[in-house]
Amino acid sequence: MEKIQYLLPWSASGTERTLSVFRFGAGPRKAYIQASLHADELPGMRVAVELKRRLLELEAQGRLNGVIELVPMANPIGIAQMFQATHQGRFEFASGKNFNRDFPELAEAVAPLLKGQLGDDAEANVALIRRALIDTLADMPPPASELDGLRRLLLQHACDADVVLDLHCDFESVMLLYTMPQHWGRLHSLAARLGAKVTLLAEDAGGSAFDEACAVPWLRLTELFPEANIPLACAATTIELRGMADTEREPCTHSAQAILGYLAEQGLISGEWPPAPSSRCEAMPFAGAQYACAPHPGVVSFLQPLGARVKVGDPLFEVHDPLNDRHSIVRACTDGVLYARERLRFAQPGLWLAKVAGFTPIRQGRLLSD
Structure with a gap:
């Protein structure tokens, strides 16, 4: 395991905040998982505790076939935002902005870097696009705020992943997923393993949330370069891990095991894993x-x-x-x-x-x- 730490820019004088990323395994394929971008949504953080423990074991056993990056606490700004003993982790106090909105939209920015380079080779195109995404983020002007710096760091780690899982929860909720309709076939077994009741589908839900910032550029690039063979190479989803109070050990351990089983199904983990159960999850339009x-x-x-x-x-x-x-x-x-x-x-x-x-x-x- 490699632990990577970043100091966020623009911290208040005399203070500093750190974003921690844990990297497991090695190889050409990659999964990225983050928890509690809305910092008061703690079930994801509890699931990440179990994921970290199990990934350490799997890595020691030599069973990781690719890179798995885990960010157990994706929002060091919001984790400290307490008001009269009540956690306020959805909106940044300084700006009033939602932590899971307004991520950079990268398709238009990377398109000039790709002009004349994309062809019929899907694998080569994916490599070119991922390099362009990383370069575009690196070449952006310095972050104008602590929140901008956080968004940039999270997206830099996720933009070259094959699978992106953003762990959230609602106030009181069933297990559910949000994703693009084009990715439902690839994520159907994840919903089944998690026991999700609903998956809500939208190409563009508005607001540039994190999962869409990762997945939508691939869709937009297929529209900008229709002559090229561009697969939708990043399957991204927001997972709502039930409600805010659902941090008990057993369901969180089950959710972690479900996620690992899905990553094994995607070829990132070796060994024997239970097959996905029959799904009870219904996919419905988010507009519905x-x-x-x-x-x-x-x-x-x-x-x-x-x-x-x-x-x-x-x-x-x-x-x-x-x-x-x-x-x-x-x-x-x-x-x-x-x-x-x-x-x-x-x-x-x-x-x-x-x-x-x-x-x-x-x-x-x-x-x-x-």
Whole structure:
């Protein structure tokens, strides 16, 4: 194992923050895994603890056939953001920006470096593109902030990977994945191994989240160079490891083992591994997800459990205003699966309280919320 450490730029005077990357194995193929980019989403960090332990064992046994890079704490800025004993790891205090938005979009930047060089050899094209991605990131102007520096470092390590796994969670949630529809076939067995209930598919969910910053350039380059043989060489996904409180040892150990089994299936780890189970996961368009909000303030009572299959008109939750006796029931506007709920139980303006994944697109434009 190699431990790589970076000092983030622009730390407050008299302080410094460090990003740590753990590199296991060697070889031409690579997987990149990071956890807790939203620093208060801790199940990924707990899974990373198990991954690190097992990768050390596998490396000692000579069973790694490629490089696996692990970033167990992808956000040293957000991990320190506490406000009155409450962790605030989604948005940077200094700028108000979401830690998982606005990653550099690289396709247009790398295209001039590739003009006239790409041909029919897919393997050669992949090598050229990965070199161009790395060079483009290295040649960017110095980071303008600590957050910009963090984004740059994370993307530099992930941009040349065959597989990118970004470990997150929701407030209260079933296990689910986000990915591009073009990668669903390649990630189907990962969803099965994890026991995911839903996978949400979108080519561009808006906001340039980390997984899309890794995967979308390959898609855009196929459009910019239609004459060249360019495979979609980076299968990237965001994995929602259930809810924020789901850090217990057994499910996190199971998730780590599922990820390792998938990497073995991808040829990065040798030895005997259980086959992927039959999948219960349904792939649905992200545009088909209902974000249900309350019509007025009040205390919230949920009327459906997580994972419930609902029909249009089924009640999701009710809201009681204790001062003026207003009472509302918010219902599903699509058939699908209730996959996430808000942890707060008092309705706020514009705050989603329940998410339902459906097969019929009902939204357009930017799909990700802040």
